[in-house]
Amino acid sequence: MSQTDETGSDGRREDLVSDTERRAPAPSRRALLSWGGAGLALGAAAAGGAVAMARTADEVPAAVSGEAVEFHGPHQAGIATPVQDRLHFAAFDVKTEDRAELIALLKEWTEAARRMTAGRAVGEGAYGGLPEAPPDDTGEALGLKPSRLTLTIGFGPSLFGRFGLADRRPDALVDLPKFPGDNLDPNRSGGDLCVQACADDPQVAVHAIRNLARIGFGKVVVRWSQLGFGKTSSTTPEAQTPRNLFGFKDGTRNIAGHETDRLRKFVWVGEKDGPAWMTGGSYLVARRIRMHIETWDRTSLQEQEDIFGRDKREGAPVGKAKEHDEPFLKAMKPDAHVRLAHPDSNNGATILRRGYSFTDGTDGLGRLDAGLFFLAYQRDPRTGFIPIQRSLVADALNEYIQHVGSAVFAIPPGVRDKDDWWGRSLFSEEA
């Protein structure tokens, strides 16, 4: 030990990121007013050194790289939040059969998530006490900015067969049907729990997932995980629409974080939807979509544009000049992607997309194992992803893509204050 002189009398080290805490944003006056206006009660909101004030659903913080995103609120962050640049997503299998142990883990995870999203290390000190013990935090994010980290938890269908939860499974949490063309790898599908970590710095996202897995050692195990290097959708329409690995702008008409009415209509579970514990929550469909980019790259520009129903340069729908012009669907080929995915072709079905491009090295044939890790949030998959995906069975794009992983999760409502925890409404009797 070279640093004993810097260790406090209780054997604890200073929290290295205390300067980060001091930088944690205070709630704006408008946020407080909005809370009042929404008629929601505010609990004691001071957590540790940081002022942890729940934000209203109507107020999505500006996308400023490096800042912290508020963890508390009626909805989980990471859904309507402006999409961060990078993703680390993990699905977990629950190994323990002890309900109390699972609940204790969810509480411990919540506290760790609360700290990490604020840019702080896990545990009371960065090294959690005695040199004879493993550190509370693995350390690789020390000194990095909060990077707009959000952590979003979900519960998979398989969880509800256990822990006395059978009668609490939402009707909307259906097992996804098999779609034509699916080539699903069970090792990249399903999971009892999921955590979506989004941040502008991938090291911050990876650190978060790794520390949750570490905390869960012996109780949960990572079933599969996915790193995403580039966002493919935006929830801030004023920003430049990102391009997918086919080189096209996609998600032009995505639901924006400020569109309260569309969020309420298409994303958040309402009080009358049931079950009560899901009010304010959502449903996540995750699909690992392999893109055959080598084949695509040998396709003519004309064919690429016909397939998407947009021009490649501007992103304008066929026959229109600008990306955000309303598409005239009948001008597109009947099997054009935009036409088939459009709400008008699916009885209004609309989802909030939050996917990321991935590349995971090379397959055995020298092709890049690359594609889209598709993430979609919706109020009900039966009126969201499922009808849209059924419509896309005819998609001309299917020649160039294949779905190789799939999962669906119930996303519980947000953690309201420092005494709340991930899954409380599910596991508590009151809800």
Next chain:
Amino acid sequence: MSQTDETGSDGRREDLVSDTERRAPAPSRRALLSWGGAGLALGAAAAGGAVAMARTADEVPAAVSGEAVEFHGPHQAGIATPVQDRLHFAAFDVKTEDRAELIALLKEWTEAARRMTAGRAVGEGAYGGLPEAPPDDTGEALGLKPSRLTLTIGFGPSLFGRFGLADRRPDALVDLPKFPGDNLDPNRSGGDLCVQACADDPQVAVHAIRNLARIGFGKVVVRWSQLGFGKTSSTTPEAQTPRNLFGFKDGTRNIAGHETDRLRKFVWVGEKDGPAWMTGGSYLVARRIRMHIETWDRTSLQEQEDIFGRDKREGAPVGKAKEHDEPFLKAMKPDAHVRLAHPDSNNGATILRRGYSFTDGTDGLGRLDAGLFFLAYQRDPRTGFIPIQRSLVADALNEYIQHVGSAVFAIPPGVRDKDDWWGRSLFSEEA
């Protein structure tokens, strides 16, 4: 086609990134003077719309995110260049047996690299002409900044058994010996060619590798590739030293981009070293090092610090207060990593490290497939990586890591001007 009205009379589209070109940095007066002082001839340097002026070895551009890094120079960029945030590395097997075809590809790659590193699309127009043809550029980086992209090519030992190159293989390009503990996967090792793409935006790095692979279709095939999400070394000592996935600062005493003397002594191949075609080049050792982070995370802080020979918080060597204090090796345990890797334990052997953390999902046992993609540049592996790695056979860290991939490449000198190309000195008779 929705955009015919915007297509020029020759059927070409405007280059979407022409505004990026206009932003390409002009050479500084000092750079021009330095070139003159070094006695190197300047060729006509205007390439396309961008002024492409070679920089001197002594002048490393400041690390400003978003800018372009000059492609031309006596050394390839991507070595002494301030380390960018993200990596996409690819090793290729050459499939053609036709020397002329390989040379033509290297020329085509050079032109594409020249354009992409300047923030421009591949090809004369972003879509390369007729709608009936595949686009010249795959499009996913359109609108993104140059992001300090560098592309660095290397030639593997296996290349020299072919194309009449046997007598041009450098003595220093040895096959690496097998080290105790190595568990090398042939599918993640070797390669006739390599390209290291570094950028602050991973989408820019992935785009570059993908387009080079596309251009090489039928002549080369990707043998393996690796995405790196976080740099683990810095060549700008004033910057914060990054942390590896064990949470430690590593590479504190790395060679800095401005240390001309150390670069000349340890990194660049000198005129007297031979062969002549390698003058100004270097040698790259790439090792995929799996880190058993789950085991590490259950190790006490004291043991972690003993193993590295540094404290975790500050990065100070054992017994010292500050990260950059000169280590007192005898204060460390005999098997401490810093002690065994230090030049004083290896007859002065010094390498320039440029590695990245990776995570590639999960292995079959629920553990993150994560670690360090180690990249080291040196003047000669026989006096650089090999003696250091032999010394590290006793490293206490070996309980927590395993080398699972390995490759070595001769890195030719830089591309000097717009008429030069990657590998000219190797394939031309004059050199």
